[in-house]
Amino acid sequence: MLPILQADLLKVKLKWFWLLVFLGPFGVIALQVVNYSVRYDWIMQQHPDEWGSLIQFVNMFVCPALLLGMTILASQIASIEHSQTSWKQLLALPVKRRDVFVSKFLVTAMMIGISSILLFIGTIALGVGLGFGWDFPILAILENSFYPFFAGLPVLALQLWMSIVAKNQAGPLAIGIFGAVFSTYAYEAPDWLIWKWPLMFPGKDPLLFVGLGLLVGLLIITVGVLDFKRRDIA
Incomplete structure (x- = not known):
């Protein structure tokens, strides 16, 4: 597994992946910079809980x-493998197909995890910059930054599975x-929809969706590995 991970990390190092890792949290925080710049007085009047309102506004765009x-x-x-038509060469090496699939999942999950760390740092930096002080609710910011990531692991596993088995990426991307887009309107959707789980619902225990995300994410990875083992990838 370690050599495969190292190879995948080298591949993404040579691409623009890390720019995307940075742009996600930067975009979310930048939207709140604009929001507070335009509506600062109104927000302070309507939401006296400074840090709580900031976390809530950030959360609207996290999912x-x-x-x-x-x-x-x-x-x-x-x-990377599709464009270089290198699946057959890669799978002809003395490596387990399971390790190839899991390695790509781990690398992608790691990059999303780094985005979550940047979102955590950016939320604190924005709040301090707005004059909310250093007495910030670190646990609430951690939850807002990382719970959606853990709850969204089934979506990541499913997207990776579809992207690996489909040479044309139009379908998985669509x-x-x-x-x-659906997640922004998913508050009233059934709870079993995995695209709803990264949302942080008022009045619902987020740990339930975090636990479901970890469990179902592992299940989808397992099914994806089984399918990948028997499938002829061109």
Whole structure:
């Protein structure tokens, strides 16, 4: 597994993946910079809880940005092999197909995890910059930054699976973009829809969706590995 991980990390190092990792959280925070610049007085009057309102505003854009990032990164990491027509050469090496699939998932998940870290840092930096002080609710910011990532792991696993088995990336990208757009209107959708899980619902325990995300994400990875083992990837 380690040599495959190193090879995948080298491949993404030579691409523009890391720019996307940075752009996701930067875009979410930049939107709030604009929001507070335009409506600062009104927000302060309507939302006396400074840090709580900031976390809430940031959260509005976390889910679609996260799902869109998962879609693009999964497609791009699979496209490296598709574009170079190197699946057959890669799978002809003395490596397990399981390790190839899991390695690409781990690399993609790592990049999304780094985006979550940047979102955490950016939220604190924005709040301090707005004059909210250093007495910030670190646990609430951590939850807002990382819970959507863990709850969204099934979407990441599904997007990677589709991207690997489909040589034409139009289908996986269309499904992923639709899911990201759908998530912004998913508050009233059934709880079993995985595109809804990264949302942080008022009045609902987010740990439930985090647990479901980890469990179902592992299940989809397992099914994806089984399918990848028997499939002839061109």
